Amino acid sequence: MDAFATIFELIDMRSFSNLWFWIVLAVIWSTASHWVLGVPYDMVTRAKRQGGRAMDDLNALVGIYVRRLLYIAREAGAVLVGIVFFALTMLAALGFGYGVELCQALFLLFCPLVLVGALSMRTASRIASRDIRDEALFPVLRWHRFWTQVIGMNAIFITSMWGMFQNLRLGPLAG
Template identity: 55%
Template sequence: MQILNILLSLIDMRSFSNLWYWIALAVTWSTASHWVLGVPFDMVLRARRRGGASAEALLDQTRISTERLLGIGREAGMVLAVVIPFVLSVLVVLGFGYDMEFAQALALILVPLAVVWLISLRAAARLAPVLAAAPRPEAVAEALTHHRFRIQLIGIAAITATAFWGMMQNLRLSSFGIH
């Protein structure tokens, strides 16, 4: 019985007071800003510094990732355009309309990630013609860097909003004596 209590305290549904939620939030945004259009950002930095084979590898990886993203958009776009907003709407209504903290926590991670996915799809569509022609590695690296910056801005806004909301929730619940 003691082990069950320990496990349940680790998987606490009160997300904003749970360390695991904040770790997951940090890992999510760290990963989102490292993998830009499916290309690891260290590859972009290496291509800029070294050029040559590293620059060619960057172009190849960007071409593969861009085609993959656009393929997902073409093949599953209609289904994703219905399912993703539905799931996010359910989370937002359950979380903020019915005050379910776990749904709030998921919504505060997934809604900004959906925005990142949309701008990534748009960036992939803009990069595809450039990659089909004779691309300059510097131009591709610059486009990926700009896209990463936009992702980081969204991440900063999402983390800040989540921190403030989580702090308000924790203060509100602690003032009621709920633990």
């Protein structure tokens, strides 16, 4: 058996029937809902419970990530938006127009993450423009995490439904 056949048998390019795809989907959304604007959510809860030094750390870290996101948006925002939407359009056209299952899977992974990215930019802009700090930061980060989880739950549901449809439509691999 040659190396390419072994690799493709191991990886299985039919994404929706591949266990690795579902593991990646779960890890991506677990990570996205845990890291709120780049800050681990357990740090937010610790700052709310303990205050003091934990609150100072939270303010510092949120400030760093907010300034970082806004700097990236200011310096390369238009180029990044163009590249991201070109890639999503290409994945959608190849996946849903030409039936390439790997592109469908990648589109269903990355399209909702773009929404989370836009939500992050909006939240970062809101924090910076209103100079939100200390106790006022908790509802903003909680709101951001809630909507990230809503987007994630919908993304997982839609991806699961589409994946089951594809698996039922195509059946087992012919061999």
